[in-house]
Amino acid sequence: MTSSLLFASEGFGLNLNVFETNIINLAVVIFGLYKFLPNFLGGMLERRRSAILSDLKDAEDRLDEASTALSQAKEELSSAEQKATKIRNDGKTRAEAIRLETEKRTVEEMARIKQGAAxxxxxxxxxxxxxxxxxxxxxxxxxxxxxxxxxxxxRAQTNFLNQSIKNMSKD
Incomplete structure (x- = not known):
């Protein structure tokens, strides 16, 4: 064993015995890894890469859909706010018209009652x-x-009665 160690006295040595160092087994393993690992590991990495890219594409699509939906919702909210403002203003206008009409009817009814009383x-x-x-x-x-x-x-009573009878017969 001492013959196969070079520079053993200096603390670091190199064992050149092929069977003791298991270099052949390591070479076979390294060659197998070099030959089969790229296909196996490369396929896995490629599938993982494709899955990640697909997930990113889906996320981008969902982001675009969400942005579109958000824009549409903002437009609908703006439209709803405009409609609410219009309805509120129409309601105020209608309430004012009803109030004026009621006041007018009240004044007319009071005038009619006063006229009736007079x-x-x-x-x-x-x-x-x-x-x-x-x-x-x-x-x-x-x-x-x-x-x-x-x-x-x-005599005056007789004249008066005769005069009255004549007046009655003329009519």
Missing amino acids: SDLNAEASRVTAQLRREAARLAIEKALATLPAKLDE
Whole structure:
């Protein structure tokens, strides 16, 4: 064994015995790795590379779709905000128109009620006036009838009755 070690006395030696050092086995293993590993490992790396590229492509596609969806959602939000503002403004305008219409109807109804009250008051005043006239005429007639016999003698009463009958027959 000492013959196969070179420079063994210096601390580092090189063993040139092929069977002891297992160089042939190492050469066979290295050759096998060199021959078969690139195909096996290369195929695995290529498949992994393809999977990563496919995942990146899918991620980019999803990002594009998400960006498009985000843009569309922003447009829809803007449109919805515009519609909401328009609806709010239309509602305020409609509420103001309803309020004005209600006020107008209230004023008209109050005027109609006031007119009705004035009309009722005038009608009642006319009725009371007519009743007072009838009562005054009745009292005047009663007083005249009460005082007339004392003032008229027999001949004047006969003339008065004849005159009244003539006046009635002419009509």
